[in-house]
Amino acid sequence: MALRDVLKMGDPRLLEPARPVADFASLELTQLLVDMHDTMRALDGAGLAAPQIGVGLQVVIFGVSANPRYPDAEEVPYTVLINPQLTPLSDAMEAGWEGCLSVPGMRGLVPRHTDLRYRGFDPAGQPIDRSVSGFHARVVQHEVDHLHGILYPMRIRDLRDFGFTDTLFPGQNLQDD
Numbered sequence: 148m149a150l151r152d153v154l155k156m157g158d159p160r161l162l163e164p165a166r167p168v169a170d171f172a173s174l175e176l177t178q179l180l181v182d183m184h185d186t187m188r189a190l191d192g193a194g195l196a197a198p199q200i201g202v203g204l205q206v207v208i209f210g211v212s213a214n215p216r217y218p219d220a221e222e223v224p225y226t227v228l229i230n231p232q233l234t235p236l237s238d239a240m241e242a243g244w245e246g247c248l249s250v251p252g253m254r255g256l257v258p259r260h261t262d263l264r265y266r267g268f269d270p271a272g273q274p275i276d277r278s279v280s281g282f283h284a285r286v287v288q289h290e291v292d293h294l295h296g297i298l299y300p301m302r303i304r305d306l307r308d309f310g311f312t313d314t315l316f317p318g319q320n321l322q323d324d
Contacts (some may be wrong), residue, residue, distance in 0.1 A: 148281075149156045149178070149181050149185055149186075151194075151200040152201075153237055154198070154200065156247075156300070161198060161202070161298060162296040163198070163203055163204075165204055166204055167204075171229070171270065172272075179202055183208050190248055193211050194208060194209030194290040195209075196293030199249050204318075205229070207228050207290035208228070210225030210226060223283045228265065228275060228291055230288070231266065231267035231287075231294070232266045234263065234264040235262065237260070237261065237280075240259065240260060241259060242304075244256055245289060247289070248300060250300060253299055254316070255308060255309040256308035256311065257289075262284060262290065263278070263279055263287060263288065264277070
C-alpha cells in the first residue's frame with residue numbers, strides 16, 4: 148500500500164495542464180494507479196486525479212459505492228480513465244455541492260453538465276466510451292478539471308455559496324471528496 152500526499156490549493160502544480168499518457172505498459176503507470184487507488188480509498192474519496200498527487204499525467208480514478216458520506220448519491224462504478232475527453236450531451240446544467248481533497252474542509256456550489264459522454268482508455272489501453280448523467284457526470288467533470296489545472300472553486304458562480312463544510316452543514320459528517 149502506497150499512500151501519497153495530496154497537494155493542496157495554492158500549490159502551483161495543481162494549476163498546470165497534465166500531459167497525455169503515451170506508454171500504457173510502463174511500470175510508472177502501473178505504480179501510479181496502485182498509489183492513486185490506495186490514496187483515494189484511504190481518504191474515502193469519490194475520485195482522484197494524478198496531478199493531485201504531483202504527477203502531471205492525464206489519469207483520473209473515481210468510484211462510489213455505498214458510502215455514508217454520499218447517502219443520496221447513486222453508485223458510480225470504479226473507473227480508471229486515461230487521456231479523457233468529455234462531451235456534454237445537452238446544455239442542461241445543475242448546481243451541486245462539491246468538496247475536494249485538495250481543498251480540505253470546504254464546500255462550494257458548482258454548476259456542472261447533467262448529461263455527459265466521456266471517452267478515454269483503461270489501464271490496458273482499451274477504449275472506454277460511456278454516456279452518464281447525475282452524480283456520475285459530476286464526479287467525472289470534477290476529476291477531469293484537475294487535468295486542466297482547474298479546481299472547483301474556480302467554477303463557483305457566487306462566492307456566497309462557498310465556505311467551510313462544518314459551517315455550511317453543521318452536524319453533518321461530510322468530508323472532502
